[in-house]
Amino acid sequence: MEKPVVKRLALIGIGLIGSSLARVTKQRGVADHIAISSRSAETLDRARELQLGDSYHASAADACKDADLVIVCVPVGASGAVAREIAPALKPGAIVSDVGSVKAEVVAAMAPELPETAHFIPAHPVAGTEHSGPDAGFAELFDNRWCILTPPEGADREAVDTLAAFWRGAGSNLEEMDATHHDLVLAITSHIPHLVAYSICGTAADMETVTQSEVIKFSAGGFRDFTRLAASDPTMWRDVCLNNRDAILEMLARFAEDISAMQRMIRWNDGDALFDMFTRTRAIRRSIIDAGQEADVVDFGRPHGGDSLPGE
Secondary structure (H helix, E strand, O other): OOOOOEEEEEEEOOOHHHHHHHHHHHHHOOEEEEEEEOOOHHHHHHHHHOOOOOEEEOOHHHHHOOOOEEEEOOOHHHHHHHHHHHHHHOOOOOEEEEOOOOOHHHHHHHHHHOOOOOEEOOEEEOOEOOOOOHHHOOOOOOOOOEEEEOOOOOOOHHHHHHHHHHHHHOOOEEEEOOHHHHHHHHHHHHHHHHHHHHHHHHHHHHOOOOOHHHHHHOOOOHHHHHHHHHOOOHHHHHHHHHHOHHHHHHHHHHHHHHHHHHHHHHHOOOHHHHHHHHHHHHHHHHHHHHOOOOOOOOHHHOOOOOOOOOEO
């Protein structure tokens, strides 16, 4: 970049998203100084070993001193406590954001804790892998992925534009929407797929007629792709379920209705209905590829012998 978007960036939490932000920020010069904080001394030491930042802080408040932009990268259930901790350290005009995949509850938890002199602009980079921790991050994670901003009513436009510029500097495409609408959209595009994956893996684990070795041996089919999602961080997904409960329950109800309809098609040998459904849903997959959100190759874009590409 020609010049940094912000002078001092504070990253609170240095897992997959936080460490990827640190890497891309340093690589592309999006900020002059990266202050990193983690409540885990071991994680903070590892971030220092990886040289992810310019300064390292056990205290989130210390990391936020003089920061122009603070991005909270913790499980959504901890976001309110973090906001409470950093509030006294925020300088007037500081932008505070997050990366959680739930927005309405995060707004409800964080906004009351932050001073009026700070600009709170929630965000959600729709990118990730099933891996976690500071070693899991990589600078290209956000390239051509969407970052959704959900600025509250009356948000400072200059602050929103600055945050948008930061995410563009990280490689993201930008979209703005209402927090409640965001949660409904992400319930079907991200949250439900993960819950279905957890459920299918649980079903396979409980089956007494199939040995565990057979499940692993023949997992090169669809089961392998479900297990990738089910390997995601349990703390994060517990918090997602509890903090986006209404939207998830609504989408689960719709999904259950569709599963029941499929059961009827199979029970009644309704091949035409099955074919029509598979044809229609196949078009959804094609549209994802056409939108550049997945590689148009076999195995869902996975290189053979390697780990998966970023998902949501």
